[in-house]
Amino acid sequence: MIRKDSVDRPFLFISIMLVVAGFLIYVSASLGLLVRDGARFGDVVLNQVLFGIVIGVIFAYCASRIPPSYWKRASPYIFITSIIITLLVFVPGIGFEHGGAKRWIDLKFITFQPSEFLKIGFVIYFAAWLSSVKDRIQTFRFGILPMTIILVIAGAILLAEPDTATFGVIFVTVCAMFIAGHGKIKHIVTLFIIGLCLLALLAYARPYVKDRLHTFINPSADPQGSGYQIKQSTIAIGSGGIFGKGFGQSIQKFNYLPEPTGDSIFAVAAEEFGFVGASILIVLFLAFGARGLSIAARASDSFSGLLTVGIVILIISQSFMNMASMLGLIPLSGLPLVFVSHGGTAMMFAIIEVGIILGVSRKAKW
Numbered sequence: 001m002i003r004k005d006s007v008d009r010p011f012l013f014i015s016i017m018l019v020v021a022g023f024l025i026y027v028s029a030s031l032g033l034l035v036r037d038g039a040r041f042g043d044v045v046l047n048q049v050l051f052g053i054v055i056g057v058i059f060a061y062c063a064s065r066i067p068p069s070y071w072k073r074a075s076p077y078i079f080i081t082s083i084i085i086t087l088l089v090f091v092p093g094i095g096f097e098h099g100g101a102k103r104w105i106d107l108k109f110i111t112f113q114p115s116e117f118l119k120i121g122f123v124i125y126f127a128a129w130l131s132s133v134k135d136r137i138q139t140f141r142f143g144i145l146p147m148t149i150i151l152v153i154a155g156a157i158l159l160a161e162p163d164t165a166t167f168g169v170i171f172v173t174v175c176a177m178f179i180a181g182h183g184k185i186k187h188i189v190t191l192f193i194i195g196l197c198l199l200a201l202l203a204y205a206r207p208y209v210k211d212r213l214h215t216f217i218n219p220s221a222d223p224q225g226s227g228y229q230i231k232q233s234t235i236a237i238g239s240g241g242i243f244g245k246g247f248g249q250s251i252q253k254f255n256y257l258p259e260p261t262g263d264s265i266f267a268v269a270a271e272e273f274g275f276v277g278a279s280i281l282i283v284l285f286l287a288f289g290a291r292g293l294s295i296a297a298r299a300s301d302s303f304s305g306l307l308t309v310g311i312v313i314l315i316i317s318q319s320f321m322n323m324a325s326m327l328g329l330i331p332l333s334g335l336p337l338v339f340v341s342h343g344g345t346a347m348m349f350a351i352i353e354v355g356i357i358l359g360v361s362r363k364a365k366w
Helices: 007-037 041-064 068-090 114-139 145-159 164-180 185-205 207-217 228-239 267-296 304-326 344-362
Strands: 095-098 100-105
Touching: 007 041, 007 267, 007 344, 041 344, 068 095, 068 100, 068 145, 068 304, 068 344, 095 185, 100 267, 114 145, 114 207, 114 304, 114 344, 145 164, 164 185, 164 304, 185 207, 185 228, 185 344, 228 304, 228 344, 304 344
Parallel strands: none
Antiparallel strands: 095 100
């Protein structure tokens, strides 16, 4: 076993492929906005390129040079800062509301989605906490209890926005990290059952959650209403056939698919590149996950391994939840497809998270 002081090249290559492929898909999907909303191409792409990719790459390079021990020492401050910044969405004049949800901060020249910061802040802090309690994680006092308290803190903020889907991603990530940290499976099962009960209560309290569950069970019940998006996405995916209609040739993105550059972007990709292209995109995400978990298994310490597991699951779970919802396999989530969907904030933090994993790979044992 040796340590190399260079980043893991296969993981770096896979990440670059995802960013490049995602940007090409995004450019094509943006054509629908140009026609439908009269947006300018430069305005549509500038945020994604400048704020998302360029700044993201700069920060990712810096993150790849930072030793994992620094993230562990700074984890409480990062987590607290992410909570404070996320709470700013509720401050009048600072928080920006869109579609009935307060999920953005208006910086005048650009909007910022702080929940992306909260996600990585949560993962860093939880990895530090897990690595510090070690074997005591199997006890109630040091295991499921503090984990639940931390989840409640994040959940209270995200559900108030509301951003149920993002909390779902954090929940899945935390459970995976808890298991990787040798927590008891029965604790996770208990938490999952409690989560299902709370989801039922949430569906009762918030009609939009109930509508999404009804649409998932019977998508044809309201084809012009709550079932419209899933109907149009399956039409787009099915019409792509084996090899697709070709780059820029999607029909659904112009007048039918809601949010063609947002959570519906996988449907655009499947229509233009077909089953083969969609499968390649899925394989890239699978390769990203497999190589990332391989780095985690060879990490120099428990914190680095848990941090890598958390980031990998964070990205993979959100990506596959997006694609599964477009295929009608799970209820519509509204989650963007990582590395692909519109959102400079999401792109920037995803690339920074790649940089953190690359930093871990420098000290990994091979």
